[in-house]
Amino acid sequence: MSSLDELIFSAKKLISEGNYLQAVREYGSVLEIVLRRLYREYFPQLPYTDKEKAISFEKRQGKSADGFTIGEWIGLFREARLLDFITERKNIKKPLFFTFSLLDILNKLRNKATHPDEVDELKKYDMKVIASFMASGVECLLHELGIKVSTPTAEVPISPVPSRGMFSKVKREDILNAAKDPRIESFRWVSKYVEIEGKKYSVKGLLSIASGIPPSKFTTNEAERVLERLGFKVISVNKEEG
Secondary structure (H helix, E strand, O other): OOHHHHHHHHHHHHHHOOOHHHHHHHHHHHHHHHHHHHHHHHHHHOOHHHHHHHHHHHHHHOOOHHHOOHHHHHHHHHHOOHHHHHHHHOOOOOOOOOOHHHHHHHHHHHHHHHOHHHHHHHOOOOHHHHHHHHHHHHHHHHHHHOOOOOOOOOOOOOOOOOHHHHOOOOOHHHHHHHHHOHHHHHOOOOOEEEEEOOEEEEHHHHHHHHHOOOHHHOOHHHHHHHHHHOOOOEEEOOOOOO
């Protein structure tokens, strides 16, 4: 699978596991890759004046376009009139999804899911609905652009690295510190949890924060084995309580 395929696969996996904030962020990464690829493909074909506008915009940002955020990509596309140029070249008569209206909304959701001081505002809404909207918006945009994504039929690890190697340096103290990290609030347990000082925590959330490895790179069962090795009791339930 390509990096785009892997990101979409991991985003879908995060949604299925109830990790909705992480899924929104992952779909944001998908959008960044798509805009970067479109820019690289169509920049050489732009009229001279629009090329100059794109170059000028990049200089004003003070960094290479390769390091642009979604918001900066959207700004560049506006400045150089890339949206109109690409829709014309792809013969998209009346775009429904490859529009600044949708791009702005998706960017806003990604930003709120990324910045700790804005997460609470996003959590006022049903996060499953938010993540599903983000998924639908990005995937409809890809379809309209004719970008095909290969999704595996079976759930397999994206980066098959033995958990012993990935998490060999994680200690019990790291897990306890992860439980105090504000980022743990963005993880939602679905079928398995660890109870620390009377509070239930996502096993993948704890291990991800403690190790620095994204939750999409390992399974819940792998996280369970690591936490049990460190002396934690992992509790399994048929469905999420509450």
